[in-house]
Amino acid sequence: MLDNQSTHTPIDVGDGAAIPHKNDAGLFTAWRIAFFGSIVLCLFLAFGRPDQYMAIFKFVPDGILITFKVTLGAIVLAIMFGLIAGLGRISSNRIINGTASLYVEVIRGIPLLVQLFYIYYALGRFVKIPDMLSAIIAMAFCYGAYMAEIFRAGIQSIPKGQMEAALSLGMSRQQAMRQVILPQAFKVVLPPIGNEFIALLKDSSLVSILAVSDLLRRGREYASETFNYFETYTVIALIYLIMTLFFSKLISLMEERLNDGR
Amino acid sequence: MMAASRPMIEVCGVSKFYGTFQALDDISFTVSDGEKVVIIGPSGSGKSTILRSINCLETIDRGRITVDGMDVSNPKTDICKVREEVGMVFQSFNLFPHKTVLENLTLAQSVVRKRSKKDAEEIAMELLHKVNIVEKAASYPAKLSGGQQQRVAIARSLAMNPKAILFDEPTSALDPEMIGEVLDVMKTLATEGMTMVVVTHEMGFAREVSDRVIFMDHGRIVEEGTPEHFFTAPTHERAKLFLSQIL
Secondary structure, three states: OOHHHHOOOOOOOOOOOOOOOOOOOOOOOHHHHHHHHHHHHHHHHHHHOHHHHHHHHHHOHHHHHHHHHHHHHHHHHHHHHHHHHHHHHOOOOHHHHHHHHHHHHHHHOOOHHHHHHHHHHHHHHHOOOOHHHHHHHHHHHHHHHHHHHHHHHHHHOOOHHHHHHHHHOOOOHHHHHHHHHHHHHHHHHHHHHHHHHHHHHHHHHHHHHOOOOOHHHHHHHHHHHHOOHHHHHHHHHHHHHHHHHHHHHHHHHHHHHHHHOO | OOOOOOEEEEEEEEEEEEOOEEEEEEEEEEEEOOOEEEEEOOOOOOHHHHHHHHOOOOOOOEEEEEEOOEEOOOOOOOHHHHHHHEEEEOOOOOOOOOOOHHHHHHHHHHHOOOOOHHHHHHHHHHHHHHOOOHHHOOOOHHHOOHHHHHHHHHHHHHOOOOOEEEEEOOOOOOOHHHHHHHHHHHHHHHHOOOEEEEEOOOHHHHHHHOOEEEEEEOOEEEEEEOHHHHHHOOOOHHHHHHHHHHO
16 A cells, blocks of 8 residues: 555556445446446347347356356466465575576466467377366466465565564464464455456456367357357357456455454 | 573674674673573664574574573574574564464464463463453454553463563553553563563663663673662763663
């Protein structure tokens, strides 16, 4: 947090949809208009124009499930990669630190789409694993690098005295990290991890180029059969929008509860 | 002051550098079992640094420190073992904000000493009683005043049954009206025979409680002696000047 926040309006460059602030308690918030608007529009299209749209709504839900699987699998793995690499980045061991830093620097310097192709085909050369799993691993590997920076910053935001107090009670560094530092850092990193989750949900659409039948790919399959490109991508966009809005709301509620608990 | 008591903390010829700045210059002193030693001196004189070196929160570049026979400066020594035996109380309390007062006291007991939850809680409640703060056992540290937090911090270090406790300016971050309650707890500990090394600016405490006063300036021990000697007839000019400024 910056001290001069009161005088300057901070520019929100966060990924994900705008999360409504508690103070904007009017009936028509941007979030409500977008969320309920897109649900109403979906219903209107499905039941008002059933001959063009109903079939799309019936065809794509399989993809939603795959999108969720990829997103959830990737976020869980990415958190693990991120935690390990984040701890590595603050390690005093030069080899561990160097390896973790190299991972973060390399990954952050290559476009996600290029990495997806690369890791997917690289993995495919050495081991035979299901398409979806290798897509999940590829996504997690990329996002882990960003997560690592979140964890590193979160851990470093905990005052030095906390580690010293734990050490002076006879705890080892690992015990102090697990019992004292990480539980406190978790509260700090939860909001940015929530943002990463939403970003990952959207970026998961990239796996549609890797023979994984996610939401976008199902849409492409349908469109290429029926040539209803406009209608199909309208539905796909609306479904993505509803999902991200839903999760961003969930995350902001979680944040609020965490802050109340303090 | 027991005449023939064994040394608890021995500091021999310790020096420390921050780059080219010498923070500690050939420091030597011994603290016997049950002795109360107060280290005073102007800020930047190295008094906190030497205190933190005793339980290895700072590393030293030259010299030797032993605690109860364990060589702290030897990298082969299990430093956790040393820290188990030496409590530390910080200027900024450093209670764990995500744990209740009771959990602050039981955490290291169960993680380090492997005590059962029941035993640890029993010991914790006893100590909270001792520092007169039982009613806050279920509160989080943020709900406590500074004086209360520091008393909990003292109880937390006592819960490990340390052989000695290091106090690093324990009252410097407190409002004046809360200093008394913390000093009272420290005085109780002193009368119970706890080995204490205290870095402080509380001259009243130093005079009343300590067996020995060490005066430091520019990383050196300038004067060392009984409180009577130090406060009434210091030998060195620097000590005289310091005393005239703060008394």
